[in-house]
Amino acid sequence: MTAARGRPLRGRARVPGDKSISHRALILGALTVGQTRISGLLEGEDVINTGKAMRALGARVTRTGSGSWQIEGVGVGGLAQPGELLDFGNSGTGCRLVMGAVAGCPIDATFDGDGSLRKRPMQRVLDPLTRIGAKAARVGEGGRLPIRLQGARDPIPIVYEPPVASAQLKSAVLLAGLGAPGTTTVFEKEATRDHTERMLSHFGADVTVETVGLGRRITVTGQPELAPAQVLVPADPSSAAFPMVAALVTPGSDIIIEAVMTNPLRTGLFDTLLEMGASIETLAVRRDGGEEIADLRVRGSSLKGVEVPAERAPSMIDEYPILAVAAAYADGITTMRGLKELRVKESDRLAATAAMLQVNGVEVAIDGDDLVVRGRGFVPGGGQVTTHMDHRIAMSALVLGQGADKPVQADDVSFVATSFPGFADLMRSLGADLA
């Protein structure tokens, strides 16, 4: 797909439901006795794969309308032995969280995924799950998929300190801890997205969260009977990031992105863009589904380079490729610090982001774990971006092209469907030139 400079973006748009919350709603719905109803579920491939996995593990998962799903759960400890391999496609979140859920049950399941997921580290999640009593009966080379996991017969509650800031790791341990008698504790040195904790409480689990410096200590009491709950999935701020930056870098644009979740553990990008001089107005702040949401008015803006501290990374971990696009259009240098984790996302996002800019005439450097972009207020463009099976690189490339002097091409946009079905149509409805 090719993106060319078009007219200013105008109008209103609503991006799909939050990916993190969608995965968790399906998993916790399956661990509940009774019927959970979900509305606004992200119907992207990643989440659909999690739904299929929960079905293979014994839950009844039914689509009742657009974004509306119903789950008849089996209860904590009630997951059934799957008759098939669990294929998570491109999704680290689905795979790692379901590993956690399986680890706390006496069943045996094989986890696999696509070429991208097979390259991503899984040992980090197997380590704590093994302490809880699960056994990795077969593991691909270097702690990679495919992995056969035998859940614990008698799960042991643990106290765990993740070695990296990762909501997936934290969540896997909390979900496994549901199967253990007593309390399981995760102490994270830096706070990461808290959707698992919030949703566990929403389903009636006994969860406590204590702030400790920049981090949090989270405790869950195991073997609860989770009560079915209704889940309203708010719009995904990580998806809103793409039309937002497109509007910022296209002079004369003025758009409203509706009902975006503004959970502070997810809004590092918005804070950074405001520091860069972006015109982003937060309108109609309200609550929905246990989260704060708002309409965001975004207007074309002159941006300036900024320094993004490493401590901000957990709150915008998926947003660096699109921030790098904004930085390319800014005046001056933007330094993004502490991006080691980007190397183990759907692609090596640090390398893929730098290559995306370089091939389009933007000066960029990787310095250790930092990304440094020298913005000149314009982007020459004209390059073909290799997306490496990574949805966020594909969408970032297409936004890059919307303000560039020459069109920008993304080599493969099929993975956009993992998180943002309808992306191209939504962008076109605002006025973008994507062909």
Ligand code: S3P
């Ligand atoms: C997610 C956590 C993050 C993020 C991913 C979604 C989640 O991964 O990159 O897109 O829903 O918990 P890590 O936990 O590996 O940082």
